[in-house]
Amino acid sequence: MHTLTDDELKRKPAQLLDDAQRGRITVVTTGGRPVMMAVPLADGAPMRSALLDLAATLYDRDEISLGIAARIAGLSHSEMIDELGRRGIATVRYSPEKLERELAHAATLAGRG
Numbered sequence: 001m002h003t004l005t006d007d008e009l010k011r012k013p014a015q016l017l018d019d020a021q022r023g024r025i026t027v028v029t030t031g032g033r034p035v036m037m038a039v040p041l042a043d044g045a046p047m048r049s050a051l052l053d054l055a056a057t058l059y060d061r062d063e064i065s066l067g068i069a070a071r072i073a074g075l076s077h078s079e080m081i082d083e084l085g086r087r088g089i090a091t092v093r094y095s096p097e098k099l100e101r102e103l104a105h106a107a108t109l110a111g112r113g
Contacts, residue, residue: 002027059084
């Protein structure tokens, strides 16, 4: 993934298109914070399908939240969860430590802890 600052983008706006033509994702930053992402689309891909693929891929890489993925794909949260499930992408992601805490808490609530 390539990064451009807002100043670099102002000086060389064609860089964004050049990156896309090379198949590179570009993130534009302002003050070191990401403010936008430019993602190349596959040749001939229908826009809705391309946006859904993009949202699922970025979510799977932990680069965006479920809410942002749903917005990119033009789906509701529940529709996005269903789509991710069809693609075999987990939407509940606990670390082993967090899962252990959650299970212990559930056992306590059930009166077994």
